[in-house]
Amino acid sequence: MDGADPELLALDASARSPLGRDGERRALRGALRAAAEGRGGLVVVEGPAGIGKTTLLEEAAAVAPELGLDVLAARGDQLERDHPLGVVRQLLQRAATDSTVVASAGPAAAPAVAVLDPASVPSPGGDPGFPVLHGCWWLLQGLAAARPRLVVVDDVHWADPASLRVLAYLAGRLEELPVVLVAGLREPDDDADDAPPPLARVPRLATLTLSPLTVDDAGRVVARRLGVPVAAGCATACHEVTGGNPFLLAELASALQADGIAPDDAAAPRVRELGPRSVARALLLRLGRRGPDPLALARALAVLGRESDLGVAGPLAGLEPAAASAAADILVRGEVLADAYPLRFRHPIVRSSVLGDVGPGGRAALHASAADLLRRTGAPDADVAVHLLHAPAAGSDTDAATLLRAGQQALARGAPVEALRFLGRALEEPPAVGDRPDVLAGLAEAGLHARVDVRTAGERLAESAATTTEPGRRVERWLLLAQLVTVGRGIPAAVGLLEEVLRQTPDEEDRRRVAVDLVGKALLHPDTRARGDALARSAPGVLTGDTTLDRLERCNLAWGLALAGAPAAEVEALAGPALDGGRLSRTTGPSAPVYQGIAALSQVDAVDVALACADAAVETARERHQTIGLFGALGTRASIRWRRGELRECADDARASLDLPGVPPPFQLVSAGWAALAALAADDPEAAEEALAAVDGAPVVENVNVHVFEAAGALVTAARGDDGAAHVVLEDSGGPSDW
Structure with missing residues (x-):
C-alpha cells in the first residue's frame, strides 16, 4: 500500500465507503480545496438510483470540515416536489433566522428572509421571484463571509421547481464565493424527472458520472457485507443480477445472509434466480418477518415523505407511542431507516420499494389520512396540500380552501408551477361557490407566470372576473385578463376587451383605472394609437x-x-x-x-x-x-x-431582466434586443447571438418597441457579413436613425 493516498485510505475504513470510486473522490476533494481557497463552483454527481451518489456526497460532507468548510445539506423528495422552496428551506432557513448572518447579508437578503421564515405566510398576489433569488444569494454570501461552505443537495431531480430556480441562480454565481455546490442527480427513469433544465445550463467544475462496479468490486461489496470471502463464480452471478449497482449488491448480500446461503460457487444458480426487483423486495420480506408494526410504520413514513417524527408517523400507522418507538428501533437495526432523527429512509430505493408495495388505493387513503392528521396538528397549508394532491377529491370545502391558500402562498413565494398544482386540485375538489373566482384567478395568474396555455388561463380569468362580486377585485382581474389577451391575441384585442370593460364599469374611480391601462396599451400599437391619443387627451x-x-x-x-x-x-x-x-x-x-x-x-x-x-x-x-x-x-x-452610451450597464440590465422567472416570452423580446445591441456595440457578436437565442421561438406581439428586437436581429445578420439586408430591415423596423 506504499504511496497510496492517506485520505482515501482513511475513508476506506468506513463500512459505507464506495469501492471503485477513487477518481471521483479525488475530484470532489479537489473542488472542496478550491472552494476553501475562494474558487467556488458546481459539481454534479450523476448516475442511476443506487449507484453510490449519496455515499459520495456523504463522504464529501464528512471531509469538508477537515478542509476548512462548513456544510449545508438538503435532499429532494418525490412528495415534496410540490412544496415551494422545500429544498431551499433545508439549506437556508437556519441562516434566515440567524441575526448575525442576516446582518452580514444586508438588506438585499430581506425578501428571502421573509419567505424562509418558518412563521411566514406570504400575502397572496405578490410575485417575489427575482428578489427571493437575489436574497438567497446574499444569504449565502453572508454565510460564506464567515467561513467557506460546501452545499450538498442530494436527489436534485426531485427538488421543487422554485428550489431548482434558486439553485441554478446560486450555482451560476459561485465563482465569486468560497462555496462549492455538489448536486446528486439521478439519470432519467420511471421514477424521476429529466435533468432539471435550469441547473443543466450552469457551467460546472466537474461532472462525475458514476458507472457500475466491476465484477471484482462487486465481489468485494458482498464480502464486506457478509464478512467472508466470496467465490469468483458467486461474485460474477451477483454482478449479473445487480448490474454492478452498489445498493442492490448490499441488499442481495443481506438476502443471502438472511437465507443462510454461503457465497461459494455453488450459490451462483441461486443468486441468478433473483432479479433486481426481487432483490429490492427481499427487504420487504425481511421486514414482514418482524411483525405488522414495523411494516405499518415504514408505510406511514414512506407516505409522509423525506423525513418525519413519531408524533405524526405513529398515529398515521395506527400505533400507540410505545409501539411506534419500538417499531422505529427495529427499522433502524434492519437498515430500513437511517440512524438519525427526524426519521428518514436509508436510501430512496428503500422508500420506493415500501411505497410501491402499498398499492395506489392504499397510498391515496394514507395521503388523505395524513392531510387530515397534519391539519389537526396545525401544520402549514402547504404541508397539508401536498398530501391532498395525492388523495381523491372528496367534495370538501375545507380541503378546497386549504388548497386555495396553499396555491396563493405559492404564488406569493414566486412558485407558479406549484401554485398551478394546488389550485388545479382545488378546482377538482371542487371549491365553495364563493371561493371559485379566487381559484380561477389564481390559476390564471400562475399560468401567466409559468408560461402555460394562454387561452385556458384567459378562459379561467374571464369566468373569475365575471363572477367576482367585489368591484375593485373584479377590475383587477379584468386588467390581468387584458395582459393575457395581449400575450395571446395581441394589443388590439386587449384594447377591445378594455373598451368593453370600460362600458360596463359604473364606478368612476374604477373606470379611470381601466382607462389608464387601456390608453397605455393603445399607444403601443399603430392600429390603436389614435384611440389612445383621444382618450389620453380627454x-x-x-x-x-x-x-x-x-x-x-x-x-x-x-x-x-x-x-x-x-x-x-x-x-x-x-x-x-x-x-x-x-x-x-x-x-x-x-x-x-x-x-x-x-x-x-x-x-x-x-x-x-x-x-x-x-x-x-x-x-x-x-x-x-x-x-x-x-x-x-x-x-x-x-x-x-x-x-x-452606457453599453455595459445597458447589457447588464437587459440580461438581468431576461433572467427573471415567470415573464411571458413575448415580453422578453425587447430586452433581448437591448442585450444584443449592447453586445454588438461592444464588438461581441457571439454574446449578441446568445441574447437573441434566449427568446428563440417567442411569438412577436407587434408594438412600437419591438423594432429594438428586429433591429438587433438585422445587425447580427450584418455582423455575419450581409450589410445590405441589415440596412433594409433597419429602415423597415422604424427604429432610430442612430443605431
Whole structure:
C-alpha cells in the first residue's frame, strides 16, 4: 500500500465507503480545496438510483470540515416536489433566522428572509421571484463571509421547481464565493424527472458520472457485507443480477445472509434466480418477518415523505407511542431507516420499494389520512396540500380552501408551477361557490407566470372576473385578463376587451383605472394609437389634477405626444412633474404608465431625469417583490442607458431582466434586443447571438418597441457579413436613425 493516498485510505475504513470510486473522490476533494481557497463552483454527481451518489456526497460532507468548510445539506423528495422552496428551506432557513448572518447579508437578503421564515405566510398576489433569488444569494454570501461552505443537495431531480430556480441562480454565481455546490442527480427513469433544465445550463467544475462496479468490486461489496470471502463464480452471478449497482449488491448480500446461503460457487444458480426487483423486495420480506408494526410504520413514513417524527408517523400507522418507538428501533437495526432523527429512509430505493408495495388505493387513503392528521396538528397549508394532491377529491370545502391558500402562498413565494398544482386540485375538489373566482384567478395568474396555455388561463380569468362580486377585485382581474389577451391575441384585442370593460364599469374611480391601462396599451400599437391619443387627451384631470391617477394619465399623454414628435418642452412639462423624480413609482408601484412617462422623457433626450426615475422604479420593484414590475423597470432603464452610451450597464440590465422567472416570452423580446445591441456595440457578436437565442421561438406581439428586437436581429445578420439586408430591415423596423 506504499504511496497510496492517506485520505482515501482513511475513508476506506468506513463500512459505507464506495469501492471503485477513487477518481471521483479525488475530484470532489479537489473542488472542496478550491472552494476553501475562494474558487467556488458546481459539481454534479450523476448516475442511476443506487449507484453510490449519496455515499459520495456523504463522504464529501464528512471531509469538508477537515478542509476548512462548513456544510449545508438538503435532499429532494418525490412528495415534496410540490412544496415551494422545500429544498431551499433545508439549506437556508437556519441562516434566515440567524441575526448575525442576516446582518452580514444586508438588506438585499430581506425578501428571502421573509419567505424562509418558518412563521411566514406570504400575502397572496405578490410575485417575489427575482428578489427571493437575489436574497438567497446574499444569504449565502453572508454565510460564506464567515467561513467557506460546501452545499450538498442530494436527489436534485426531485427538488421543487422554485428550489431548482434558486439553485441554478446560486450555482451560476459561485465563482465569486468560497462555496462549492455538489448536486446528486439521478439519470432519467420511471421514477424521476429529466435533468432539471435550469441547473443543466450552469457551467460546472466537474461532472462525475458514476458507472457500475466491476465484477471484482462487486465481489468485494458482498464480502464486506457478509464478512467472508466470496467465490469468483458467486461474485460474477451477483454482478449479473445487480448490474454492478452498489445498493442492490448490499441488499442481495443481506438476502443471502438472511437465507443462510454461503457465497461459494455453488450459490451462483441461486443468486441468478433473483432479479433486481426481487432483490429490492427481499427487504420487504425481511421486514414482514418482524411483525405488522414495523411494516405499518415504514408505510406511514414512506407516505409522509423525506423525513418525519413519531408524533405524526405513529398515529398515521395506527400505533400507540410505545409501539411506534419500538417499531422505529427495529427499522433502524434492519437498515430500513437511517440512524438519525427526524426519521428518514436509508436510501430512496428503500422508500420506493415500501411505497410501491402499498398499492395506489392504499397510498391515496394514507395521503388523505395524513392531510387530515397534519391539519389537526396545525401544520402549514402547504404541508397539508401536498398530501391532498395525492388523495381523491372528496367534495370538501375545507380541503378546497386549504388548497386555495396553499396555491396563493405559492404564488406569493414566486412558485407558479406549484401554485398551478394546488389550485388545479382545488378546482377538482371542487371549491365553495364563493371561493371559485379566487381559484380561477389564481390559476390564471400562475399560468401567466409559468408560461402555460394562454387561452385556458384567459378562459379561467374571464369566468373569475365575471363572477367576482367585489368591484375593485373584479377590475383587477379584468386588467390581468387584458395582459393575457395581449400575450395571446395581441394589443388590439386587449384594447377591445378594455373598451368593453370600460362600458360596463359604473364606478368612476374604477373606470379611470381601466382607462389608464387601456390608453397605455393603445399607444403601443399603430392600429390603436389614435384611440389612445383621444382618450389620453380627454382624461378628466390630465392637465390640472394632482391625484395619483391624474399623474398616471399625464404619463400616458406625454408618451403619446413623444411618439407623435411633439416639442421636447411640452413632453417634459407633462412627464417630469408627473413622475416627480421617481416618487410616482414609489406611490403606485412600477406600472406601464410609469414606464411610458420615463420613456417619453428619454425619447426627447431628457435622459438624466429619465434615468433617476428608472432607478427609483427598479428599486421599488425589488422592494415590493414584483417580478413583472422589475422586468419592465430594468428594460426601461436599459433603453435609457443605451441612449446615454452606457453599453455595459445597458447589457447588464437587459440580461438581468431576461433572467427573471415567470415573464411571458413575448415580453422578453425587447430586452433581448437591448442585450444584443449592447453586445454588438461592444464588438461581441457571439454574446449578441446568445441574447437573441434566449427568446428563440417567442411569438412577436407587434408594438412600437419591438423594432429594438428586429433591429438587433438585422445587425447580427450584418455582423455575419450581409450589410445590405441589415440596412433594409433597419429602415423597415422604424427604429432610430442612430443605431
